[in-house]
Amino acid sequence: MVTDTLVPALSDIDVEEAAHELEGAPAIDILRWARACIPRFAVTSSFGADAATLLSLVAEVDADLPVLFLDTGFHFAESLAYRHLLANRLGLRNVIDVRPDLTVAQQADRYGPAMYLRDPDVCCALRKVAPLDEALEGYDGWATGVRRSQTPDRASTPVVATADRDGRTLLKVAPLAAWTAADVAGHRRLHDLPPHPLANRGFGSIGCAPCTRPTAPGEDDRAGRWAGRAKTECGIHLESTTSA
Numbered sequence: 001m002v003t004d005t006l007v008p009a010l011s012d013i014d015v016e017e018a019a020h021e022l023e024g025a026p027a028i029d030i031l032r033w034a035r036a037c038i039p040r041f042a043v044t045s046s047f048g049a050d051a052a053t054l055l056s057l058v059a060e061v062d063a064d065l066p067v068l069f070l071d072t073g074f075h076f077a078e079s080l081a082y083r084h085l086l087a088n089r090l091g092l093r094n095v096i097d098v099r100p101d102l103t104v105a106q107q108a109d110r111y112g113p114a115m116y117l118r119d120p121d122v123c124c125a126l127r128k129v130a131p132l133d134e135a136l137e138g139y140d141g142w143a144t145g146v147r148r149s150q151t152p153d154r155a156s157t158p159v160v161a162t163a164d165r166d167g168r169t170l171l172k173v174a175p176l177a178a179w180t181a182a183d184v185a186g187h188r189r190l191h192d193l194p195p196h197p198l199a200n201r202g203f204g205s206i207g208c209a210p211c212t213r214p215t216a217p218g219e220d221d222r223a224g225r226w227a228g229r230a231k232t233e234c235g236i237h238l239e240s241t242t243s244a
């Protein structure tokens, strides 16, 4: 595994070995490793219900790290306010709003209104996946707040993996992969992190307003995303990955 303080070339990293060695390491050490080893490294955040955890670690490691926020145009006003509140509170100096090529109105003009009802996969492809691919063109790897305990699809999330994005191979890092919901809540309490304004109103997982509803007691946190549909992921975490 590369641990030199000099930033090496991406090809110098033995991904399989890194994934093995970092499994079980503290999340902040995983983040420090990524910052040191991945030449052009960013973090993505939805500024949703659990975002404060990873972002508090980012602030501790390097408040100038680029934090990419996918501003789909469909976020709750509370989420947009939280994006600024959290960035200010944590002292994050490089939050970048990533927007789709088309505004919501332009998308409706071109493809018809309420695409999120008619074909949410296409809507997510236009407003999340393509903008993220474009934003990641400037980076060699990125970290996300994905956790194994969130959904069956995420249950085998590696701590470090290669990820194919739009024909390029990047490194994808998941410092919180092994964290449970209780770990996240404990970290939030310990560090007195501000909650998302909607978290206290029953929203366990928060994405675009048209595709998010509050969850009932006992329901899975992500049950409120695309409720009533087979869809469980927007697509930004569905790229092909390889690790140990």
Ligand code: SF4
Residues within 6 Å of the ligand: 072, 074, 115, 116, 119, 120, 121, 123, 124, 125, 127, 128, 207, 208, 209, 210, 211, 234
């Ligand atoms: S979550 Fe819903 S509104 Fe947001 S991009 Fe996907 S389909 Fe569109």
